[in-house]
Amino acid sequence: MGFDLSWLLIALPLVFGLGWLASKLDTRQWKREQRDAPKAYFKGLNLLLNEQQDKAIDAFIEAVQADPDTSELHFALGNLFRRRGEYERAVRVHQHLLQRGDLPKAERERAQYALAQDFYKAGLFDRAEEAFAVLRGSSFESEAELALLSLYERSREWRKAAEVAKHLEQVGTGSFASRIAHYLCELALEAQARNQEGDVDKAQALLAEARKVAPQAARAHVLAGQLLMRREQPQQAMAAYAELLAANPEAFNLVASDYASAALACDAAPAALQTLQAQYQRHPGMHLLQAIAKLEPAASAQRQRLLAHLRQDPSLSAARQLLAQSGAQLSDEETTLLGSAIERAGRPLQRYRCAACGFEAQHYFWQCPGCLNWDSYPPRHVEEL
Incomplete structure (x- = not known):
């Protein structure tokens, strides 16, 4: 029995027509979905701008359900959850993104960074550290290492913080010398607190390294001088404070009194007095006046210095000290009451x-x-x- 070609002529137009009809139906459905998804997205954006976050989240959830493959909606929803403190829901959204096999590499790295931020904001530092570590070698490496730096500071892991800061410097992110010096100072303080054999020497070595890393940073010089004073080495302490004066004259105010004490301990008061007076001429301040008074305690000299300071800078601290020096002209009760009033008024300024x-x-x-x-x-x- 032969095949009738007339059936073929009838079937071909019929198959073509059915295909055309199916494509139209698919196109209409796709257009409707595309129209509904942006509508829900813009509704959520409008609510967010009006600070109606609860309703905005509902709108974004609706948009995600309408188009579950749109990663931008997931990122917007996850960020909203994080901002509201709903970290568990934010984690679920970003983990869902990472589980998608069709997610491009750039979007996957972005989702990994967002997930790490969720853990960090939630205080889950161990999981945040692991999540940030995954981003090494990615386009988010610098952001991840800066976040790790903040994480290590908060958890007081100073050695890890120093390593990350050094790497950031090496890759040209910026200068972290001052922060590295602070980390070394923190490690030196931890060594001193342990107070075991060899720890003081280790602390001194760390402070020396900190001064080498950031010569202008004040803290290492301050701690080195204080440590030397505790080890009853006042002459070396004076040398450490003199280095601070040369490197950072403004910060010398913090150790002016300690410098005077060290000078008294090693019979170097005259030279130290000249140094303090010269520094006071350049940068007048009460810290320096009090240090000078340690080395030259005569009441008449102190009164003259305080009067001169008040003419230049009428501060309550100087007024209170001058009142204490001039109390002989008042009764004890009057001196006490006036001193208390001035001290109370000046306390917020001190x-x-x-x-x-x-x-x-x-x-x-x-x-x-x-x-x-x-x-x-x-x-x-x-x-x-």
Whole structure:
């Protein structure tokens, strides 16, 4: 039985027509999905700009459900969860992205970085460290290492922080000499705290390395002088403070009193007095006046210095000290009451203030407790700024 060609002529147009109809249906469905997904996305964006984060999240979830393959929607949703403190949900979103086999390399690295940020913000430092370490050699390597640097600082892992900072310098990210010096100083303090055999020598070696890494940084010079004083080596301590004076004259205020004590301990008061007076002429301040008073304690000389300082800089601290020196003209009760009033009024001004965030503290900090910046405190009280 032969094949009838007439059936072929009928079947071909029929198959073509069915294919055309199916393609139209698919096109309409695709257009409808594409139209619905951007609509939900822009709705979520509008809610986000209006600070309605709960409704924005609902809109983004709707958009993700309409188009689960769109990675940008996942990133937006994960970032929203992180900003709201819903770290577990943010982790799930970014882990879902990483599980997709069709995700391009650039998007996979971005998702890995976002996941590491989720762990870091959640305080899961071990998992954050692992997640950031995966990004070595990727386009997010610098960002990951900077985040690791912050992580190691918060967890006080100073040796790891120093290694990361050195690598960042080597790849040209910037200068980290001052921060490396701080890490070495922290390690020196830890060695001193252990107080075991050889630890003091180790601390001195770390401080020497810190001074070599960042000669202009003040902290290593300060700690070296203090350590030498504890080891009853005042002459060497004076030398360390003299190095600070040459490298960072403004920061010498922090150790002016210690410098005077070291000079008294090694019978070098006359030379030290000349150094302090010369520094006071260049950078007048109460710290230097108090150090000078240690070396030249005569009451009349102190009164003259305080009067001259008040003419130049009328501060409450100088006024209180002058009142204490001139109390013979007042009764004891009057002197006490006036001194207490001036001290109370001047107490808020006798603080150190962070230049980055404004956090004030009675004691000097090398790293601000508020914003965690290093060397952000000027070495002068608020009333002298």
